[in-house]
Amino acid sequence: MNQNASAELLTEPPVQIEHMRVMIVSDAAPERNGVGAYYQDLIQYLKPKVAELEIICPIIQANGRWQGGLNVPLPGDTTQKFLIPNFLKIKRQIKAFAPDIVIVPTPGLIGLAGAYQGRKQGAIVLLGFHTWFEKLADMYWGRIEGSLNRAYFWVSNKLLFRWSDVVVANSDEMVQIANDFGSKKSYRVGTPVAFDFINRPQPEPACRIEKVLFAGRLAAEKNLPAIVEAARAHPDLIFSISGDGPERQLIETAAKTLPNLNYLGWLNRSDLLAQLDQHDCLVLPSHVESFGTVALEAMSRGRLTVVSHNCGICQWPKLKNGLFVVEPESSLATTLATLRGMDEKLLQQRADTARAAACELNDWSMGMWYSLLDALVKK
Structure with missing residues (x-):
């Protein structure tokens, strides 16, 4: 498949993916933002078609508390959380599930743990590159905070691109950024609708x-x-x-x-x-x-x-x-x-x-x- 190529429309999935075990490891809580919504919608369509599908991600409880790790409010946006997960638990979950493919759509610590452990377990790691956080830095943070956050995302993205086998994005601009960042293979994918x-x-x-x-x-x-x-x-x-x-x-x-x-x-x-x-x-x-x-x-x-x-x-x-x-x-x-x-x-x-x-x-x-x-x- 060529980079940025359009797939031939398949109304039914190929037979091969019926035996596939897919795990999504994400810092985004379901429905809480665009990335969370994207993968919840994707799961709707993929889950009946593959052998097994599981997701590791934060859950927002009815009382508004975040579950999934030690969490601190993001600088500039207290409604979003930066989670420090139980890395050993994520390792055990991925090892027990034995995925063929690990999909990582976020550059937080949960996503980093998913990419690292997925690669270590021999799974194919697919990175979903949906948000160029560096572009948002000046809108949320001052000079010092902005510099620190840009440095974090630079390191995080470098690691994710190194550990991933393929990158997907949903715009030509994001595909180009992925290529510039050193992606091995990048593809533009569409956005499913719930x-x-x-x-x-x-x-x-x-x-x-x-x-x-x-x-x-x-x-x-x-x-x-x-x-x-x-x-x-x-x-x-x-x-x-x-x-x-x-x-x-x-x-x-x-x-x-x-x-x-x-x-x-x-x-x-x-x-x-x-x-x-x-x-x-x-x-x-x-x-x-x-x-x-x-x-x-x-x-x-x-x-x-x-x-x-x-x-x-x-x-x-x-x-x-x-x-x-x-x-x-x-x-x-x-x-x-x-x-x-x-x-x-x-x-x-x-x-x-x-x-x-x-x-x-x-x-x-x-x-x-x-x-x-x-x-x-x-x-």
Whole structure:
């Protein structure tokens, strides 16, 4: 398989992966961020097709406490945790499971332990390279903290790339960064969409904009002030923001002063699906966004979807045809004004295009994963 090659679409996985034992070792809690959601969705499709699949990752309990190791709040974002795991326990779990492939999607200590132990046990190590943390350093940390964190991620990535056999990323930019960092083999893979988002009956088609939703981490890279500005510019639209993060106070304060802005708190995937169906439009005006899974989820529900040009999802031409993109010289408020002036039939056509593109990408993505795992198991 050539680097960056597109897989032939496989509606069913190759026979070889039916005997495969797959373990995912991740620092990301399920559903808590884009990486956590990505691998929860991937598990939905892979688990029935392989012999065995297990995941080692933190769990967030009902009381909000993190389970999975000694944890400390991340500098600049106390809603995220840096976990120091029980390395001996991870070693025992991997040895007992005897995986053929270990998938590591994060550069934290859990991911490092997974990559090291997977390689030591003779498994193929597949690194999921989804976030270029160094690019976020200046948004979260001061000069000293930023330098320390950049140094950590530099060392962590060097080790992960050394221990991994293959790297996957979901944008051309991230593939190129992986290649520059010394990846042995890098492939662009698509993003699966959770089964319910694809298969649950569709809501009424979106053909006008009355209710606008943002869902994601409340953090600097998401450009939340652009949403507040848009709410001020369009007082006759209802804006809802869901999520949690270091800029939660900013949103809660804005929601108290703007009658058309609501803060929904953090939503699990089921509640997020319900909110998407209740809104006409999803916005993602991020400064930095490796892909933008929530935009793909909105497209799968036939919602009008507005993203910034910084979102990696724009690098997928078929998906871009179903998106409205906020260009560098424009703003979210201006883009929404343009959409509001468009013919309803044109808006519905765009929403239909978005839905079809999201479903097609989901099939392609799983075809790519099946092909990649098949190629690795034949090595």
